[in-house]
Amino acid sequence: MRLQMSIEDLMVFLDREFPQMKGEFAIDELGEMRIRTRLNVGERHLRPGGTVSGPSIFALADVSVYLAVLAMIGPQGLAVTTSCSVDFMRKPAAGVDLIAECRLLKLGRVLAVGEVLLFSEGVDAPVARASMTYSIPPKG
Amino acid sequence: MRLQMSIEDLMVFLDREFPQMKGEFAIDELGEMRIRTRLNVGERHLRPGGTVSGPSIFALADVSVYLAVLAMIGPQGLAVTTSCSVDFMRKPAAGVDLIAECRLLKLGRVLAVGEVLLFSEGVDAPVARASMTYSIPPKG
Amino acid sequence: MRLQMSIEDLMVFLDREFPQMKGEFAIDELGEMRIRTRLNVGERHLRPGGTVSGPSIFALADVSVYLAVLAMIGPQGLAVTTSCSVDFMRKPAAGVDLIAECRLLKLGRVLAVGEVLLFSEGVDAPVARASMTYSIPPKG
Amino acid sequence: MRLQMSIEDLMVFLDREFPQMKGEFAIDELGEMRIRTRLNVGERHLRPGGTVSGPSIFALADVSVYLAVLAMIGPQGLAVTTSCSVDFMRKPAAGVDLIAECRLLKLGRVLAVGEVLLFSEGVDAPVARASMTYSIPPKG
Numbered sequence: 001m002r003l004q005m006s007i008e009d010l011m012v013f014l015d016r017e018f019p020q021m022k023g024e025f026a027i028d029e030l031g032e033m034r035i036r037t038r039l040n041v042g043e044r045h046l047r048p049g050g051t052v053s054g055p056s057i058f059a060l061a062d063v064s065v066y067l068a069v070l071a072m073i074g075p076q077g078l079a080v081t082t083s084c085s086v087d088f089m090r091k092p093a094a095g096v097d098l099i100a101e102c103r104l105l106k107l108g109r110v111l112a113v114g115e116v117l118l119f120s121e122g123v124d125a126p127v128a129r130a131s132m133t134y135s136i137p138p139k140g
Numbered sequence: 141m142r143l144q145m146s147i148e149d150l151m152v153f154l155d156r157e158f159p160q161m162k163g164e165f166a167i168d169e170l171g172e173m174r175i176r177t178r179l180n181v182g183e184r185h186l187r188p189g190g191t192v193s194g195p196s197i198f199a200l201a202d203v204s205v206y207l208a209v210l211a212m213i214g215p216q217g218l219a220v221t222t223s224c225s226v227d228f229m230r231k232p233a234a235g236v237d238l239i240a241e242c243r244l245l246k247l248g249r250v251l252a253v254g255e256v257l258l259f260s261e262g263v264d265a266p267v268a269r270a271s272m273t274y275s276i277p278p279k280g
Numbered sequence: 281m282r283l284q285m286s287i288e289d290l291m292v293f294l295d296r297e298f299p300q301m302k303g304e305f306a307i308d309e310l311g312e313m314r315i316r317t318r319l320n321v322g323e324r325h326l327r328p329g330g331t332v333s334g335p336s337i338f339a340l341a342d343v344s345v346y347l348a349v350l351a352m353i354g355p356q357g358l359a360v361t362t363s364c365s366v367d368f369m370r371k372p373a374a375g376v377d378l379i380a381e382c383r384l385l386k387l388g389r390v391l392a393v394g395e396v397l398l399f400s401e402g403v404d405a406p407v408a409r410a411s412m413t414y415s416i417p418p419k420g
Numbered sequence: 421m422r423l424q425m426s427i428e429d430l431m432v433f434l435d436r437e438f439p440q441m442k443g444e445f446a447i448d449e450l451g452e453m454r455i456r457t458r459l460n461v462g463e464r465h466l467r468p469g470g471t472v473s474g475p476s477i478f479a480l481a482d483v484s485v486y487l488a489v490l491a492m493i494g495p496q497g498l499a500v501t502t503s504c505s506v507d508f509m510r511k512p513a514a515g516v517d518l519i520a521e522c523r524l525l526k527l528g529r530v531l532a533v534g535e536v537l538l539f540s541e542g543v544d545a546p547v548a549r550a551s552m553t554y555s556i557p558p559k560g
Contacts, residue, residue, distance in 0.1 A: 017188060018187065018188065020183070020184065020186065020187075043160070044160065046160065047158065047160075048157060048158065053199075054198070054199070054202050054221050055195045055196070055198050055199040055202065056195070058194070058195050058198045059193075059194070059195040062194050062195065080228065080231075081194050081228050082227065082228055082229075082391060082413070083225070083226065083227045083228065083363050083413055084225065084226050084228075085223070085224065085225040085226075085365055085505035085551065086223065086224050086225075087222065087223045087525070087526075087533050087551055087553065088220065088221050088222055088223065088224075089222075089525060089526040089533055090526070091220075105507070105509060105537075105546055105549055106507075106509040106510070106545075106546075110390060110415070111362060111415070113507050113509055113549070115535075115549060117525075125526075126525055126526075129525055129533070129535060129551060131505065131507055131549060131551065133362070133363055133413075133507065135390070135391070222531060222553070223503050223553055225365035225411065225505055227385070227386075227393050227411055227413065229385060229386040229388075229393055230386070245367070245369060245397075245406055245409055246367075246369040246370070246405075246406075248369075250530060250555070251502060251555070253367050253369055253409070255395075255409060257385075265386075266385055266386075269385055269393070269395060269411060271365065271367055271409060271411065273367065273502070273503055273553075275530070275531070297468060298467065298468065300463070300464065300466065300467075323440070324440065326440065327438065327440075328437060328438065333479075334478070334479070334482050334501050335475045335476070335478050335479035335482065336475070338474070338475050338478045339473075339474070339475040342474050342475065360508065360511075361474050361508050362507065362508055362509075363505070363506065363507045363508065364505065364506050364508075365503070365504065365505040365506075366503065366504050366505075367502065367503045368500065368501050368502055368503065368504075369502075371500075
């Protein structure tokens with residue numbers, strides 16, 4: 001299977017379909033079955049002490065798997081998350097972006113499964129790990 | 141074990157410790173080892189079509205377990221989510237609040253486990269289920 | 281939706297399709313979208329100290345959701361587990377059976393989601409909670 | 421952090437503490453914070469069609485994280501699984517062993533988190549992924 005969309009294609013699609021998230025996420029790298037994304041950390045993502053909130057970590061993991069799936073199947077707005085699990089392992093560092101390394105482990109006809117490791121930029125030990133299952137809409 | 145905090149105590153604590161979430165969440169009911177909460181759904185929680193976003197569903201489940209734990213152990217800001225799993229089962233209804241029914245299944249010395257069913261207000265079939273583990277800071 | 285199979289139908293089906301599990305599981309109660317099952321605890325399920333092993337807890341949760349789904353859709357051997365999460369909360373009591381209270385939260389065309397609370401017989405506090413997603417084979 | 425136990429140490433410990441699992445599992449490779457293990461697939465692990473059962477997949481993932489933790493902290497029988505999530509992605513191949521590639525993502529004072537990819541021997545696409553949290557007993 002090969003990439004159906006470029007980084008630019010994905011960003012145009014994301015901004016059009018999810019205008020309320022505009023500017024929150026960036027794509028650092030894209031490959032077959034994998035993507036590296038970034039949460040442009042701002043005030044609204046923070047908790048006291050300056051660390052990124054749990055929902056923001058969840059959101060970055062979720063959008064990463066979504067974009068990795070779209071890149072492989074083409075622009076289909078209807079793929080939806082059906083389940084996820086997240087382990088929060090370390091406090092995110094204050095004042096830096098959050099980076100997600102995402103890999104698709106399965107891209108089936110009906111379900112896709114991705115795993116994500118999330119890091120504070122410049123820090124080796126991961127902040128969290130997540131796995132996400134997406135349901136893929138039938139063609140046509 | 142008995143309740144250490146009232147609904148009002150919890151809301152005062154939440155607003156002081158997490159000012160950036162002010163007004164987002166409300167507590168409808170509180171009991172020993174259980175709580176019913178509400179996401180006051182606004183523009184920022186929505187996705188195209190008017191449904192509540194995944195990160196907002198996650199956030200409501202997370203804050204529900206947090207508040208249920210605090211109500212039992214007293215105001216300790218340092219309890220942190222260590223893991224969660226969520227199944228997203230149905231599209232939230234547009235234009236109504238999201239309600240969380242949360243129950244603590246375990247409240248140990250070190251770990252607490254809560255389960256949450258999430259509903260669109262006025263709809264019987266649940267939107268999502270979540271389970272969350274919180275790590276409880278040592279006393280003193 | 282109504283029950284398509286009785287307790288006896290389910291046991292006959294289970295023994296025929298999964299002969300290697302014969303005698304391990306029993307059904308205590310069956311209703312629409314819910315089931316109560318039992319692990320007939322024997323030597324092979326135990327760990328040192330006489331408590332039921334993690335894989336045995338997993339197996340009981342898994343078979344419970346499977347049977348609850350079959351009871352509603354009829355005898356289709358091909359339903360398969362696609363994901364699960366389990367929280368192990370307390371050591372099972374020694375020398376008693378393990379009981380599973382299972383409820384289907386969703387029974388869709390493609391996916392079913394069940395939640396399970398597991399108890400040592402005669403003990404109130406749950407040993408574990410589990411949620412399981414099953415993929416349902418297309419009709420035909 | 422460095423390895424406290426060798427492959428042989430781990431197998432001697434496992435056989436002594438969990439005699440009922442003797443011969444089921446083998447360790448192919450051991451490193452700091454990682455291990456590769458094997459389920460010696462036999463009749464009792466199989467389902468109709470010759471594929472490895474879900475509980476056997478769970479058991480291999482669980483023992484892998486357990487052994488990876490023990491290798492780093494030394495022989496402490498009391499580490500227990502507190503939570504897990506598993507995605508079952510493909511049918512295991514018939515007639516071959518199941519291999520687990522496990523990596524510890526966190527080894528804290530109280531909790532350890534491991535992730536596991538499981539493969540049918542000789543097949544590239546993973547059968548399942550799992551993440552497991554272990555609670556580590558206090559020293560002394």
